[in-house]
Amino acid sequence: MIEMQKKVGITTTVPIEVIYAANMVPVDLNNLFIKSDEPQKLIEEAELRGYPRNICAWIKGIYAVMLKQRDIDTLIVVTQGDCSNTHALMETLELEGIRVIPFAYSFDRDYDLLKLQLDKLICALGTTWEAVKKVKAQLDEVREIVWKLDELTWRENCISGWDNHLYQVSCSDFNGNPEKFKQTVEEYILNVDKKQELKNSLRLGYIGVPPIFCDLYQYLEARGARVVYNEVQRQFTMPFDTKDIVEQYRLYTYPYGIFYRLKDIKEQIKLRKLDGIIHYVQSFCYRQIEDLIIRREIELPIITLEGDRPGKLDARTKMRIDAFLEMLR
Amino acid sequence: MAVYAGIDLGSRSVKLALLNEKEELELHKFDTISFYRKYGKLTNGQLKVEFEKLGLKKEFDFLVSTGYGWQVINVQRVSGSKNIPEIKAHIYGAVFLTGLVDFTLLDLGGQDSKVAKVRNKTLIDFETNDRCAASTGRYLENMAVVLGISLEELSCYYENPVELSSTCAIFGETELIGKLVEGNSIAELAAGVNYTIFRRIKPLLLKLLSPVIVFTGGVAHNQAIKKIIERELNVKVVVPDNPQYAGAIGCAVSAKQEYLKDI
Numbered sequence: 001m002i003e004m005q006k007k008v009g010i011t012t013t014v015p016i017e018v019i020y021a022a023n024m025v026p027v028d029l030n031n032l033f034i035k036s037d038e039p040q041k042l043i044e045e046a047e048l049r050g051y052p053r054n055i056c057a058w059i060k061g062i063y064a065v066m067l068k069q070r071d072i073d074t075l076i077v078v079t080q081g082d083c084s085n086t087h088a089l090m091e092t093l094e095l096e097g098i099r100v101i102p103f104a105y106s107f108d109r110d111y112d113l114l115k116l117q118l119d120k121l122i123c124a125l126g127t128t129w130e131a132v133k134k135v136k137a138q139l140d141e142v143r144e145i146v147w148k149l150d151e152l153t154w155r156e157n158c159i160s161g162w163d164n165h166l167y168q169v170s171c172s173d174f175n176g177n178p179e180k181f182k183q184t185v186e187e188y189i190l191n192v193d194k195k196q197e198l199k200n201s202l203r204l205g206y207i208g209v210p211p212i213f214c215d216l217y218q219y220l221e222a223r224g225a226r227v228v229y230n231e232v233q234r235q236f237t238m239p240f241d242t243k244d245i246v247e248q249y250r251l252y253t254y255p256y257g258i259f260y261r262l263k264d265i266k267e268q269i270k271l272r273k274l275d276g277i278i279h280y281v282q283s284f285c286y287r288q289i290e291d292l293i294i295r296r297e298i299e300l301p302i303i304t305l306e307g308d309r310p311g312k313l314d315a316r317t318k319m320r321i322d323a324f325l326e327m328l329r
Numbered sequence: 330m331a332v333y334a335g336i337d338l339g340s341r342s343v344k345l346a347l348l349n350e351k352e353e354l355e356l357h358k359f360d361t362i363s364f365y366r367k368y369g370k371l372t373n374g375q376l377k378v379e380f381e382k383l384g385l386k387k388e389f390d391f392l393v394s395t396g397y398g399w400q401v402i403n404v405q406r407v408s409g410s411k412n413i414p415e416i417k418a419h420i421y422g423a424v425f426l427t428g429l430v431d432f433t434l435l436d437l438g439g440q441d442s443k444v445a446k447v448r449n450k451t452l453i454d455f456e457t458n459d460r461c462a463a464s465t466g467r468y469l470e471n472m473a474v475v476l477g478i479s480l481e482e483l484s485c486y487y488e489n490p491v492e493l494s495s496t497c498a499i500f501g502e503t504e505l506i507g508k509l510v511e512g513n514s515i516a517e518l519a520a521g522v523n524y525t526i527f528r529r530i531k532p533l534l535l536k537l538l539s540p541v542i543v544f545t546g547g548v549a550h551n552q553a554i555k556k557i558i559e560r561e562l563n564v565k566v567v568v569p570d571n572p573q574y575a576g577a578i579g580c581a582v583s584a585k586q587e588y589l590k591d592i
Contacts, residue, residue: 322414
């Protein structure tokens with residue numbers, strides 16, 4: 001009989017190699033929340049339990065989905081490199097009897113501090129460095145295929161912005177089954193018509209956390225613009241040439257400061273020949289402040305889209321997107 | 330003689346502009362809710378407007394629409410029709426009405442504010458208000474009701490403004506009542522309300538400033554706001570005739586271009 005593997009919840013990308021090495025399964029609660037039948041209801045539930053209305057919807061969604069997910073009793077929470085709302089999320093879940101394991105990215109990308117954090121995580125989950133290194137090599141094979149998918153998106157122009165988003169964003173936990181995920185992506189790539197170049201006149205970059213809107217990519221493509229660069233989603237695929245896992249999570253941009261992220265964004269803007277940038281910000285998120293830095297640092301036209309609750313794009317956002325695309329033409 | 334129609338499906342009212350070959354305009358305005366109720370019908374996901382019921386004397390050759398409505402619905406073909414983005418419609422309208430080619434457009438409508446930088450009749454950059462009804466016509470309407478004065482009277486005051494800290498269109502009411510109780514005059518309170526609008530749009534204007542601002546939308550009827558912008562930012566503010574029709578007129582101008590392109 002196959003023993004059920006223990007599930008561990010995560011709220012953002014953490015070194016999942018450690019979780020798999022401990023023979024456990026990571027579950028990205030963001031995906032669970034946004035893919036649920038009624039994500040709006042989850043937010044309502046969190047609010048009924050006392051979460052304020054003017055707080056990030058992702059935090060509320062994660063909270064409510066975690067309470068429903070009775071088969072997950074352990075959560076790894078990023079305490080440095082994510083937001084302060086996450087701290088309260090951690091505490092409110094602890095109150096409900098969930099075991100919380102903190103993980104902190106080092107603020108200044110310090111190698112030794114990060115190594116120590118990995119060490120503590122390895123101890124907490126009861127595995128070894130050797131096992132972790134082995135898993136890293138296995139996961140890198142899966143990641144390589146997703147890198148290829150990304151390249152097919154911007155270089156060969158045969159993959160939509162949504163598919164690029166979806167497969168890359170899934171690399172935060174590989175949907176709990178890296179082997180199966182690898183097969184799915186391989187099959188997808190095989191079936192992609194490489195000769196059929198997608199004809200979109202505008203090439204866009206999407207920066208910021210993944211959107212809470214469900215129809216952004218489709219809306220853009222219906223208007224002749226395609227996202228050929230998904231910043232954070234691409235980071236989830238760890239697109240770095242290194243065998244050292246500590247270095248890998250040091251190169252990963254998302255948990256570190258905006259200036260380090262901008263370095264990566266600027267490189268990709270050039271490489272992918274982008275016409276404009278969508279900066280997505282979540283309502284009530286501190287990253288809304290960083291918009292001013294991004295606008296000063298990036299020379300391309302930028303539109304800042306703000307999303308609050310899950311669902312379709314609202315009329316006002318559509319009006320702004322239309323004006324932006326019109327301006328780029 | 331060919332007639333071109335532009336329709337702006339706004340949040341508070343639907344504006345219709347008819348333009349003929351002599352560039353003469355005919356303008357109509359309908360309340361949004363009753364417009365949809367009386368003349369609009371959704372057929373196969375498209376809005377069919379029963380133009381014959383509107384009582385217009387003229388048939389038209391091409392129709393261009395814009396506005397909040399068009400995101401969800403398409404105006405069904407008349408003889409030829411098209412939708413254009415709102416900001417584009419407003420810029421076309423502003424260019425047609427003022428003859429200017431380089432300016433900053435400020436459009437304050439019923440529920441939103443837009444600022445666009447225009448160079449050589451083309452959109453260079455734009456900003457919109459965040460998700461809030463403050464700094465829109467709706468806010469002014471509410472405040473005029475609280476003060477017990479008409480919108481026309483409200484738009485006369487800009488001297489000695491009372492400091493209003495709340496920018497929320499709803500909570501602003503409470504603060505205004507508090508200031509009224511403190512003994513401030515209606516004139517000072519009304520000036521305070523007008524200044525609140527200016528403070529909300531000031532950051533947007535400063536980012537995209539030009540020596541000339543073309544002020545459109547229903548709020549452009551407010552003379553006090555025009556004077557405040559001129560005084561505070563040291564710019565020239567041009568308010569065209571019928572500023573609330575700029576979007577519809579821009580659509581009619583676009584309809585003419587589309588029609589002539591097709592011939």
